[in-house]
Amino acid sequence: MTVIAVPQDRIPGQEGWPASEPGTPPLADLIGADLKVPLVPTGTARYVNLDYAASTPALRVVAAQIAELLPLYSSVHRGAGYASMVCTTAYEAARADIAAFAGARDDDVVVITRNTTDALNLLANAVPGPAVHLDIEHHANLLPWQARHGRVVSARGGLGETMAALDAELASRPAALLAITGASNVTGECLPLRALAEMAHRHGARIAVDGAQLAPHRRVDLAATDIDYFAFSGHKIYAPFGAGALIGRRDWPAAVRCVRSGCAAPTGPRRPPGTRLAPPTCLVPWRWPPPAAMSARCPSAWRRHMKTRCCDASPRGWQASAAYGYCGSGPARLTRSAW
């Protein structure tokens, strides 16, 4: 293994690192919180990771759950054996946990995805019309729409003007969706989601929220805020590895037959030996209704435990985030210059 050592002179004051009060419990009990890194020419220092917005370390409780499930790990939705059935059951149970975490409506669908990017691309494949979005979005909530004739609105000097510009664009001609960030990855600013949902609905559009940076810092409640779709990443809420979700209205995702061709288990009629399946092969019907099948095509029982336990544990994460003041609660400023 290659060890990259950090020069000692780049760590000012590493000797006198401020310690918390003895006995103070950590806000979030994280794997690797006590990580020491090698220094040049010699010695070690406590490692401080200032980029949790990109990806968080795992909560200790999550790691414990993964370790518990690992001996039972087997294929999800593709086996009849004991371990496979345990993992399938666990995987399916995760949907309810994720739905509760997001305050979903009873009839919402939960599609477990690789991450926010994957969730938004899935939604982009399902939207039955143009999407309106701001030009300050993260690429994950920008490129999928631009690839499908999305209508871009330039952010103005303040939130009120930006909202007015969105309103005008939605009023100008029909749109299927308003795709908007819940919390900016650049400024930390949280947008007024209930007001934006009301605006979208008034113009006959639905609203999708990129919750990648919102989910770690604020409680999410789709039903109360009337958000139609919510996408977020597990690896930003203290789950390791790739996991995410798209939660929301069932009808659009359910109408999509194929996002990624291949794998999983189709129920369609068996093709006669020696014949080829005519393209597109993705039109083969799936054994499970499409939203479930979408998740099943990237099965990983790990995700169930990672997701469940992170959703359970996230209030502690919110406390931690609030303590570090990541999401500013001051007056909203959505400005191009800030971006």
Ligand SMILES: Cc1ncc(COP(=O)(O)O)c(C=O)c1O
């Ligand atoms: C606001 C926002 N949206 C989307 C994403 C994409 O998240 P992921 O890489 O988990 O798909 C990020 C990642 O940093 C983000 O900050």
